[in-house]
Amino acid sequence: xxxxxxxxxxxxxxxxxxxxxxxxxxxxxxxxxxxxxxxxxxxxxxxxxxxxxxxxxxxxxxxxxxxxxxxxxxxxxxxxxxxxxxxxxxxxxxxxxxxxxxxxxxxxxxxxxxxxxxxxxxxxxxxxxxxxxxxxxxxxxxxxxxxxxxxxxxxxxxxxxxxxxxxxxxxxxxxxxxxxxxxxxxxxxxxxxxxxxxxxxxxxxxxxxxxxxxxxxxxxxxxxxxxxxxxxxxxxxxxxxxxxxxxxxxxxxxxxxxxxxxxxxxxxxxxxxxxxxxxxxxxxxxxxxxxxxxxxxxxxxxxxxxxxxxxxxxxxxxxxxxxxxxxxxxxxxxxxxxxxxxxxxxxxxxxxxxxxxxxx
Ligand code: FA5
Numbered sequence: 001x002x003x004x005x006x007x008x009x010x011x012x013x014x015x016x017x018x019x020x021x022x023x024x025x026x027x028x029x030x031x032x033x034x035x036x037x038x039x040x041x042x043x044x045x046x047x048x049x050x051x052x053x054x055x056x057x058x059x060x061x062x063x064x065x066x067x068x069x070x071x072x073x074x075x076x077x078x079x080x081x082x083x084x085x086x087x088x089x090x091x092x093x094x095x096x097x098x099x100x101x102x103x104x105x106x107x108x109x110x111x112x113x114x115x116x117x118x119x120x121x122x123x124x125x126x127x128x129x130x131x132x133x134x135x136x137x138x139x140x141x142x143x144x145x146x147x148x149x150x151x152x153x154x155x156x157x158x159x160x161x162x163x164x165x166x167x168x169x170x171x172x173x174x175x176x177x178x179x180x181x182x183x184x185x186x187x188x189x190x191x192x193x194x195x196x197x198x199x200x201x202x203x204x205x206x207x208x209x210x211x212x213x214x215x216x217x218x219x220x221x222x223x224x225x226x227x228x229x230x231x232x233x234x235x236x237x238x239x240x241x242x243x244x245x246x247x248x249x250x251x252x253x254x255x256x257x258x259x260x261x262x263x264x265x266x267x268x269x270x271x272x273x274x275x276x277x278x279x280x281x282x283x284x285x286x287x288x289x290x291x292x293x294x295x296x297x298x299x300x301x302x303x304x305x306x307x308x309x310x311x312x313x314x315x316x317x318x319x320x321x322x323x324x325x326x327x328x329x330x331x332x333x334x335x336x337x338x339x340x341x342x343x344x345x346x347x348x349x350x351x352x353x354x355x356x357x358x359x360x
Contacts (some may be wrong), residue, residue, distance in 0.1 A: 126188030133176035134187035151183035181209035185226035193317035199231030223333035230326030239327035267307025304331035
């Protein structure tokens with residue numbers, strides 16, 4: 001049997017001299033490995049006479065622990081745990097990082113904001129959870145008015161005790177205070193006018209919700225852009241200029257427009273605006289057999305509702321309807337994106353399919 005004193009001396013010298021992790025591992029295996037020298041010595045103890053075993057056994061175990069801790073500290077000294085070591089190969093060719101990009105709806109939203117800012121409009125936002133008052137009443141749509149059917153509404157109702165909705169939505173409270181997911185961006189007209197004096201011109205981009213069946217041109221969650229310009233001499237002629245200028249900037253020159261009478265309770269007169277699709281746009285949109293908006297017999301596409309702000313709306317915000325005039329409009333941003341990016345089905349924007357998103 002090897003002399004334990006010599007073994008210790010030799011092992012410690014070898015450990016201290018290990019120049020790198022590989023050498024250290026070699027030394028560890030040589031002494032502490034399964035077939036290592038110290039391991040072998042410990043294994044041979046059982047064949048020794050009792051007196052010898054009692055003398056060498058404890059010393060050998062102490063040495064094993066000492067060597068193990070020396071191995072650990074040497075490992076740390078040489079650069080720590082192998083797993084944490086960073087192998088940096090500066091000659092390796094770089095890996096190209098895949099860059100993300102904006103969703104088409106985000107892109108068109110940015111473009112639209114920029115265009116209106118360039119025309120001196122301010123961009124304003126409002127809450128997605130609204131009261132019936134702002135979504136309907138203040139917009140000249142009283143309770144039980146049939147026009148409420150035009151906006152199939154998602155009402156908010158709480159099942160949870162003590163939630164703030166419970167108190168506000170209680171059936172004992174006025175119906176106007178009932179909460180809902182806004183069905184259009186028009187309530188922000190009222191909110192803005194309550195806190196500002198004319199003249200002003202704003203646009204309000206935002207998310208709106210409707211409880212209706214989805215198809216190629218209808219989603220239950222979509223985006224609108226509201227516009228509102230109020231002042232002493234604001235007329236439909238101003239509206240026509242702003243809207244035509246906006247569409248030219250978004251889609252390019254050479255567009256044809258059509259202004260038709262339309263009904264919205266909060267404007268008088270009310271109108272709807274159509275754009276004549278180019279051959280290119282018609283080509284794409286005709287492919288979508290289900291789309292009621294973009295695949296149509298005619299060349300004209302309805303893009304927004306609009307009109308002169310109704311005097312009852314001015315009354316609701318305590319403006320003098322005889323002293324100020326204004327136009328308002330509301331357009332569906334998703335549908336504009338469908339034309340701009342030639343997307344045949346609105347649901348593609350929301351289904352999270354990367355094959356669709358990566359095309360932009
Ligand atoms: C309104 O929501 C009015 N607030 C617009 C308005 C504002 C009129 C100011 C007058 C003055 P309408 O329900 O038509 O109107 O919706 C406006 C636009 O939103 C539509 O032209 C269409 O482009 C888009 N839209 C409506 N429903 C959906 C839907 N389910 N999915 C996607 N887009 C829709």
